[in-house]
Amino acid sequence: MxxxxxxxxxxxxxxxxxxxxxxxxxxxxxxxxxxxxxxxxxxxxxxxxxxxxxxxxxxxxRPDLKRGNFTEKEDELIIKLHGFLGNKWSLIAGRLPGRTDNEIKNYWNTHIKRKLLSRGIDPHTHHPITAATAAFLTAPEICSAVPETADTSDNKCHSDSCSGGGSPNYVDLNLDLSISLPYYSSPQPSPYSDDASTAVAAVRAPEICFCYRLGFRGGDACVCESLKEHLVLRLAIRN
DNA sequence: AATCCCCGCAACCGCCTCCGG
DNA sequence: TCCGGAGGCGGTTGCGGGGAT
The missing domain is CATH 1.10.10.60 (Homeodomain-like)
Known part of the structure; x- marks a missing residue:
């Protein structure tokens, strides 16, 4: 069934x-x-x-679609929004009138990714590509096989399918999943200034306290008020 | 001129979420 | 509260056009 x-x-x-x-x-x-x-x-x-x-x-x-090439302004807005939202193409498209999620997704994959790489920026993290990252990204093969034995003490892959033949298993990569509130040690300029800030501001109301979503009640342990300036703490839901 | 190859885009697929019964 | 239907979304595929050889 x-x-x-x-x-x-x-x-x-x-x-x-x-x-x-x-x-x-x-x-x-x-x-x-x-x-x-x-x-x-x-x-x-x-x-x-x-x-x-x-x-x-x-x-x-749809009659309200904007046809034609993306402008430089749109490029930058997409990059900023992607840094904030990730691959949420429909949300990004919502901030670009006349553009569709599919169009933006295609454009990202064909143009912007390359553009960011040429600037030395990792299109996934939006951080500068370090030498180590570059080596990782350009590695011909990355072993994803699960080691067949429980003995991982040598940090080597024992899978026959792995062509690495005991190559380092990228032990520095921490693949643990966790949820945490973003933390800045000192106030930082918002990366979403200019156009993006207006765009993000437009989707701000009504705001939802993330602490509440995590199960806190009545503002218990909620630090949103004291950190109001930190945009990323407060998520907004579009109507 | 013919063929090959690459790139961009439209469309499909499968999963997830939402909503009403 | 549960379940199923419908819509929505993101990843992926495949075709067509254009440039390179």
Whole structure:
């Protein structure tokens, strides 16, 4: 037993959309608005999956889409927002009018990553690439195999599939997952100044105390008030 | 002129979250 | 409170166009 498919795959078109399909979708949405995507294809006379219709509309047919190259200003805003939000493309797209999450994701992967690397910045962490990081990133293979024996004392990989043949197992990498409040030893200039600050400010209200989300009650152990200036402590939810 | 290769983008897939019954 | 349906999201794939050889 499993999840029921979102559509009958045997009777749906796949691949590139034709002009006629686009026209059908546009005229249907203009007449009826965005509604139930699952029933839309049938109602619009399209042999498409509802998800496919939604994607086509959002990423390509929507009238408010901005077409054309990204501006330098948009580039910088994306970089700043990515540093703050990570791969939350839909949130980033929400701050760039006329741009879609898919478009930004593609643009990130094809242009901005390269741009940051050329600046010597790690596109994942947004920190300068150190020699060690560079060596790590450029390593031809990184062994991800789980050691077959419990003996990890020598910090070597014993997997046959590992071509490293006992190469160092990157023992310096701490892969423990933890959640903690960000901490600055001294006030720092916000990296989200200028455009990004206005963008972030725009998504600030209503604010949610992160301590509360972690289970504290009534402000117990909550330090948000005293650290109000630290933007990253307070997460905001878009409406 | 033909072929190959790389890059960019549109679209798909599968998982997650939300919401209503 | 649980469950299932629907929408949403991020990662990945594959095709087409354009440049290089």
């Amino acid at each position: 499993g999840r029921s498919p979102c559509c009958d795959k045997a009777h749906t078109n796949k691949g590139a959309w034709t002009k006629e399909e686009d026209q059908r979708l546009v005229s249907y949405i203009q007449a009826h608005g965005e509604g139930c995507w699952r029933s839309l294809p049938k109602a619009a006379g399209l042999m498409r999956c509802g998800k496919s219709c939604r994607l086509r509309w959002i990423n390509y047919l």
